[in-house]
Amino acid sequence: MLSLRPPHTTFPRTSQWLRWGRQGGAAAPHCLGATGPGSVSFPILVNGCTGNMGLSVAEAAVLRGLHLVPVSFSSREKVKRTIQVGQTDIRIYGPSAREDVLSSVADEFPDVIVLDYTAPDSVNSNAELYCKLGLPFVMGTTGGNRQLLYKSVQDSKNYALISPQMGKQVVAFVALMRIFGEQFPGAYSGYHLEVLESHQASKKDTSGTAKDVIACFEKLGVPYDMNKMVKIRDPEQQLEMVGVPEEHIEGHAFHLYHLTSSDDSVSFEFQHNVCGRSIYAEGTIDAAIFLHRKVQSKDSKRIYNMEDVLREGYMR
Numbered sequence: 361m362l363s364l365r366p367p368h369t370t371f372p373r374t375s376q377w378l379r380w381g382r383q384g385g386a387a388a389p390h391c392l393g394a395t396g397p398g399s400v401s402f403p404i405l406v407n408g409c410t411g412n413m414g415l416s417v418a419e420a421a422v423l424r425g426l427h428l429v430p431v432s433f434s435s436r437e438k439v440k441r442t443i444q445v446g447q448t449d450i451r452i453y454g455p456s457a458r459e460d461v462l463s464s465v466a467d468e469f470p471d472v473i474v475l476d477y478t479a480p481d482s483v484n485s486n487a488e489l490y491c492k493l494g495l496p497f498v499m500g501t502t503g504g505n506r507q508l509l510y511k512s513v514q515d516s517k518n519y520a521l522i523s524p525q526m527g528k529q530v531v532a533f534v535a536l537m538r539i540f541g542e543q544f545p546g547a548y549s550g551y552h553l554e555v556l557e558s559h560q561a562s563k564k565d566t567s568g569t570a571k572d573v574i575a576c577f578e579k580l581g582v583p584y585d586m587n588k589m590v591k592i593r594d595p596e597q598q599l600e601m602v603g604v605p606e607e608h609i610e611g612h613a614f615h616l617y618h619l620t621s622s623d624d625s626v627s628f629e630f631q632h633n634v635c636g637r638s639i640y641a642e643g644t645i646d647a648a649i650f651l652h653r654k655v656q657s658k659d660s661k662r663i664y665n666m667e668d669v670l671r672e673g674y675m676r
């Protein structure tokens with residue numbers, strides 16, 4: 361089996377960390393001032409605050425000077441709890457209250473942007489509800505029926521930014537791979553692709569980012585059977601084989617794509633490895649600011665992705 365470990369496995373821990381984990385840690389202090397080019401503040405509702413990404417995004421929103429709407433939702437009915445983020449106590453509601461609560465939010469905060477970090481099996485029902493209530497949303501949650509997701513937004517004429525990957529530097533890498541495929545279709549015909557991805561054990565689905573990158577390899581002439589993807593969720597393997605720093609076993613996204621010519625004489629390797637979640641949280645806030653601007657200016661496009669965000673200068 362291929363290893364995600366860098367070639368210099370004898371490097372001491374710190375060097376390995378520097379090579380692999382630079383993107384983890386505290387929220388970057390130097391991204392786009394408080395709220396991007398020109399200062400804005402508007403309400404943000406984070407759906408999924410009970411989870412890892414939801415909480416990270418809510419914290420990043422507060423740090424960037426946005427106004428957190430003090431409600432969020434859970435997949436379970438019997439939740440009676442609040443979560444404190446900064447100075448805000450966020451009340452968590454069960455699924456049966458979703459429509460009423462969201463509809464009041466839409467009335468009270470007409471310029472609200474919803475950020476969704478829930479679960480793959482909630483993607484479509486959540487999106488449909490946001491569309492029904494005319495709530496613009498950023499869908500960071502992966503999985504679900506993606507075709508249906510786009511169709512719901514198109515049919516409703518709602519505003520949405522959809523991306524399985526909010527880390528701007530990773531988005532730029534995926535964009536490069538897309539352009540690569542468009543510029544040189546079939547250039548790697550006959551090559552063989554192997555893909556490994558490693559995420560925290562709680563991740564339910566296959567990496568959405570890996571799926572997007574694989575689509576680019578397919579344009580380059582390399583077919584790939586998604587069932588062959590090696591998905592690593594076992595913490596022991598992650599430590600021993602992948603080389604994930606121990607402190608990031610609960611939050612990491614390591615990816616390796618290995619391309620080999622048919623006679624094994626040529627090979628290529630591409631990797632993107634993220635420790636922690638700050639890269640996604642920061643990118644999500646940039647996405648929210650971008651979407652808020654598009655809604656305010658009544659932009660005609662209505663459905664966006666993270667490449668659109670990067671193109672408008674949100675790349676630090």
Ligand SMILES: NC(=O)c1ccc[n+]([C@@H]2O[C@H](COP(=O)([O-])OP(=O)(O)OC[C@H]3O[C@@H](n4cnc5c(N)ncnc54)[C@H](O)[C@@H]3O)[C@@H](O)[C@H]2O)c1
Binds near residue numbers: 407412414523527
């Ligand atoms: N776009 C990106 O850059 C990016 C980055 C990281 C994670 N993700 C995706 O975000 C999603 C969440 O990841 P996570 O690591 O935070 O997972 P998590 O399991 O830590 O959190 C998900 C939370 O959502 C809650 N939830 C489930 N269904 C819900 C519903 N219908 N309504 C409200 N809450 C609901 C769960 O109870 C849980 O607390 C996954 O799909 C993951 O792949 C995307």
Ligand SMILES: O=C(O)C1=N[C@H](C(=O)O)CCC1
Binds near residue numbers: 502526613
């Ligand atoms: O931690 C996760 O879950 C992640 N999900 C996204 C994906 O599936 O591509 C982005 C990376 C982190």
